[in-house]
Amino acid sequence: MPSAPTPTPTPSWTVGSSVVCRVDETPLPPETGPWLLPAATADVVLRQDWLRPHFADGSGTLLLDSHSFAFEAGGLRVLVDTGIGNGKTRANPAWHDLRTGYLDHLTAAGFPPDAVDLVILTHLHTDHVGWNTREVDGAWVPTFPNARYVTSRTERAFWAGRAMDEARRQMFDDSVVPVEAAGLLDLVDVAPGGTELTPGVRLLPTPGHTPGHIAVELTGGDGGRALITGDCIHHPVQFAHPGIGSCVDIDPEQSERSRRTLLGALAGTDTLVLGTHFPPPTAGHVVADGGSYRLRM
Template structure:
């Protein structure tokens, strides 16, 4: 990734999280940072100005005049008395070769608490895939040691994802990521590997891991089946809404871009013309929307959600 400019200023008072109700499931977006403007052209090189122009609905929320906008955030899910965090972003104080991610100092944890998810109250952490910007807050720095941020949680990822990286000759940047964000959780005995069949795997009431390979071999999306409506958290199967209009626009870091295109097509076809929410892991605000077929393509009808201040004083639930 190209170099970033100065780090974003740290807020002293966390803002209420934005969220969506699915009936008996509530989803909060917990913001980390807006990614530098250079990220879009690097990550999605085929998402040119001309491609963006073919989907005018992308502006102004999802793109500026020239490039796609992207962000880093987590989704915090409340269901059946459980608190679940889906992907943990980049993390603070992590040594990274990517200057946009190196040594961050954000108020992510304060925002998580403001949403009603104190770290010791979280029951499950779902990792859609083992990339640096999805595991960073798995751990936090205490003294000279990286310790699990969520001490009472089980951390879940797919067995196929774990086995892929275990069998891969990692470069030093990825080894560093494993050392500070994954290995400490494994050594604490908190990582669980899950077999995810084609039909999906239910990890909590109404919370399903769904295969979404391509970006990585074992990536999963997270389907939420609430009593009123469904939602799908994308992981990196869909990086940006431009990929609804142009599903063949691929990420430069997809391991198998052809498979990623097939995965996107399958997920979008299942969502199209329903009331199910698409929740983009890197979509900038408003982050969510419903998928509609339009002139042989897909588009996103944005759904902004509402402010959902959490009860940070809630009694922590016990790990399941």
């Protein structure tokens, strides 16, 4: 009788007295990079040797990923962003009607859905809110029924006042509105210097990609510190070229300012940077590199 396959260990990092787990959803297809970061041409990418082989291939194609991060802090089980989700109608073919093992990975990491206390949404884009809900008997219901879902008040107000195309309205209807209807979505005013959400967890304003975008800082005790980027930084090529922005940045100039400010504050520190779309090995430290930066793993 064949032996059962050995479970794949959950990727994780120790941050002081805390452990941060990467909850994998899916790699993103090769065409994602040229669409998302059009200024990151093959020539630009190939000039940064340190990006290969983990963050770019030999042809200069960017490698990107979709995942969440989970950890315990302040006595709470915390999940940061919820990926694309399964079985959802999406305009992007790479996100449409997925069937991934995300919830199995989350449970294997020690965070079964019913045990999650806090879901932090860095912003309200399709690939960051998808597992907010799952389909039960033909209806979209909150995946984490015992959790407080949190995002920036500025973020929700922006989308509430913006005309949406059909694809974005569909996303809100299946992944945001059901959470609001259940009374689980909390809106937080994020101060310019950051706002403590719970002991050890701070929300940092990093606007530009969206007006209310936030990064998440974890202080794990014993001097440990980590920073989860959200989409303030999509890919490590932006360490070397902070001026490279995303095609979906709402305010490209503000996005660049937020990125430069964040990288400058992190450079040369012991803060572990965890990229929400960085493929494995996903994490490292920001170091100065000439007039710019790179990620040291």
